[in-house]
Amino acid sequence: MTVPAARPRELSWPRVLWGAGAVLLVAMVVHVVALVLLGGPVGGPVSLRKPATFAETGWLLCWSVAVVLPALRTRARQRRVVGATVLAFALGETAIIGFQAWRGVPSHYNVTTPLDTVLMRGGAAGTAAVFVAGMAVLLVAALRSPATPALRLGVAGGIGVLLAGCAVGMVMISTNSGVYRGGIGSGFGRTGAYLGPDAATVGPDLAGFRPATAGGDLVLPHAIGVHGLLLLAVPAVLLAGTARRDRLAPVATMVGAVVVALAVLLAHAFRMLPLDALGAPALAVLAACAVAYLGGLAVTGRALLRDRRPGDDRSHI
Template sequence: MTAAPLLAPPPDAAPAPLPPPAHRRLLTVAIGVGAVALAVALIGLVVDPRSIEGAPAWLKPAKFGVSVLLYLVAIRWMLGVVTDRRRLLAVLATVMLVALTAELVAIDVQVLRGTTSHFNESTPFDTVVYLGMGGLISTVFVVTAIGAVLVLRTRGVDRTIAAGMRWGLLVSLAGMAEAVLMTVNSRWHDAGGHTVGGVDGGPGLPLTGWSTLHGDLRIGHFLGLHALQVLPLLAFLLARLPLPERVRTRMLAVAGGGYGGLLLLTTWQALRGQALLSPDALTLAVAAALLLAVAAGTAVVLVSGRHSAAVERL
């Protein structure tokens, strides 16, 4: 008679938990890299008194560190709803890890060299860094778009949360694409730039550095990127309210449309050379119309939802 294996688990033992999917492990590593990069930038802000184009030298790496961290946390959560295409997800996560790590390293290298990383073609090395970063971030855009398709085709997700992810992804991709305007902004710059109506640098708002004298294309880019967090967070808040599901999803459609409208408005304002806090009458009128449209849309959704609920109770 053959003896039972010495290390065999008892018959009623629970199965060992499965390891997390590869893409979740890879994105966790990417989040760790982003956290380290942010910590380095924050230390640099404290110990390094230098400035680049009138701003603290390590302010840009710090802003990019925060942005990359928020992006990775959100995209890791969203890709977590996808239950198939494991190999494709692992490829997407690998590309995100490599590209964003290289992007953060390139920014830090240029700070250490005492120069800018974007729109800088002063030397052959600077040109290679700038063009390489453009290629990296374009790759991130492509893999994000592929990930968005995988998320949006997934069934079984709470409809309110799914609506928040859908609008967050779509507006965020639009915000990423808006960066193209900076690369072709050649009227005031030799190699592109974010300021319209003047050169990059000069007086800016605290923390963000957005120009207080001219238009700044970074504003719409920033708003679009962070729709990836804002609109899903709104979905979570709406999911806790005692509202019918269709009302919540329609409210998210109004919010997503309004957020996209704000992205377009701030980009249009910047392209006209206006600083964010110095809008003219036309900009204010369009902003008021957008606000009115969002308020009216929200009111219509709520009233129609109450009417439908009253009819169902009859």
């Protein structure tokens, strides 16, 4: 009797993403230590802070997707697409930014040489476009997954915020600046120089926080957006693994808080106003969003500490 050949085991994408995230976490620490030991600017277009920042985004993204994937009913092809695009983006972007930083040249908006142009437009922008496609696949899987409403809302909300952050990044690339001064797409087609904003346009750079830009700051809403999975999807997945019955309210509160805060910051930026020009009403809304989000996070934390089911295999999600 012929014994059928054993089917190859499917690659465990969550395990791969946990490992890739660990590598990026180490890369972040290495660049932070190098920045402290070697000195150099913390802000500006050339700094070892940039690869440290991208490594931080990358490891949190990898681990967030590793948490979310097992909570959704996905097909093998969907897991491959999501896992591969996340790896390409997280590892690829960090490698490119680190390579340029160690060369001592700007990594963003730098099309001075053919190599710089390829790394900027083909590498960084290219991996970002591939990543967006992978997140679209994950969004479809989340919306079609037979999960609880709270889990679907949290994951879909996190992906939506993430895609909004990516769209902001595309605007930044199209204008060659994280300071919005109008003219989306005005930066396309130009080569032969560093096209990023000058120091006067950026204003004081406090380790990435720039309150007095000569225009609207897109960096802060972009940073919030690209952490959408961590902010919304991960808490929803963790809450789904507890015995708490009312999960929708805290998840909806967190989603609403992040979406409203992001909308306020984007509206302000596209009016070409700096962060230090935020009025009292806008600041009050942002403060209320922060309190609401932290409240929802506190509910999730209490549920994890008090109500988590021992040996939960998430079969109820």
